[in-house]
Amino acid sequence: MQSLPEHYLPGSNELTALTNNHKKVILEIGFGNGDNTTFLASQNPNALIIAAEVYLSGIGSLLASISEHSLTNIKIFDKDVRELLLEVDQEIFDEVYIICPDPWPKARHHKRRLVQHEFLKLLAKVLKKSGTVYISTDWDNYAESMQEEIERTKDDFEFKKISNEGMPVTRFQERAMNEGRSISTFLLKVLKK
Numbered sequence: 001m002q003s004l005p006e007h008y009l010p011g012s013n014e015l016t017a018l019t020n021n022h023k024k025v026i027l028e029i030g031f032g033n034g035d036n037t038t039f040l041a042s043q044n045p046n047a048l049i050i051a052a053e054v055y056l057s058g059i060g061s062l063l064a065s066i067s068e069h070s071l072t073n074i075k076i077f078d079k080d081v082r083e084l085l086l087e088v089d090q091e092i093f094d095e096v097y098i099i100c101p102d103p104w105p106k107a108r109h110h111k112r113r114l115v116q117h118e119f120l121k122l123l124a125k126v127l128k129k130s131g132t133v134y135i136s137t138d139w140d141n142y143a144e145s146m147q148e149e150i151e152r153t154k155d156d157f158e159f160k161k162i163s164n165e166g167m168p169v170t171r172f173q174e175r176a177m178n179e180g181r182s183i184s185t186f187l188l189k190v191l192k193k
């Protein structure tokens, strides 16, 4: 397994420098084992993929996949993605992917959920004109609250519910389907003039 610094993104200064060299920049948040990240990197060989995850074993899996598939366009940010995004003051991302964000099922923990109005506003700020956010959840209760939060952010995004056909099935999605839960997916498009 490789753990070379060349596969990591230290912070926002390096991000700005890197994005200047790429026409298309994709961000995946909470990539888990990197199933979808590997797919995105292979499908978009000329794009830069910023992959954020704090789960060490997942980062190890993605590094193994980078090595196995000789991928050169992924940079891993191994801290809370909000630390990075709060420091970015430019519109740099074309696409953002959030697949099966932690559901925090207990009502008293809902405030910890990532997909909330403030976080969506933060994404809108760093997206380029016509940029998109793909959000998929395997929990109906989170899907309902996501839709409410997205509707609260209607000044920044239009959205539709879509099927996730054509995308890889991630580890958490597979587990959900084995347990009989369905997947809800939203595609948001940023509204910028």
Ligand SMILES: C[S@@+](CC[C@H](N)C(=O)[O-])C[C@H]1O[C@@H](n2cnc3c(N)ncnc32)[C@H](O)[C@@H]1O
Binding pocket: 029, 030, 031, 032, 033, 052, 053, 054, 055, 058, 079, 080, 081, 082, 098, 099, 100, 101, 102, 103, 114, 170, 171, 172, 173
């Ligand atoms: C339920 S898992 C889903 C993993 C993967 N996307 C999948 O579908 O198999 C959610 C992941 O998001 C990561 N995560 C949660 N909050 C994060 C944050 N603020 N920044 C980066 N990663 C985060 C967690 O460490 C966890 O691995």
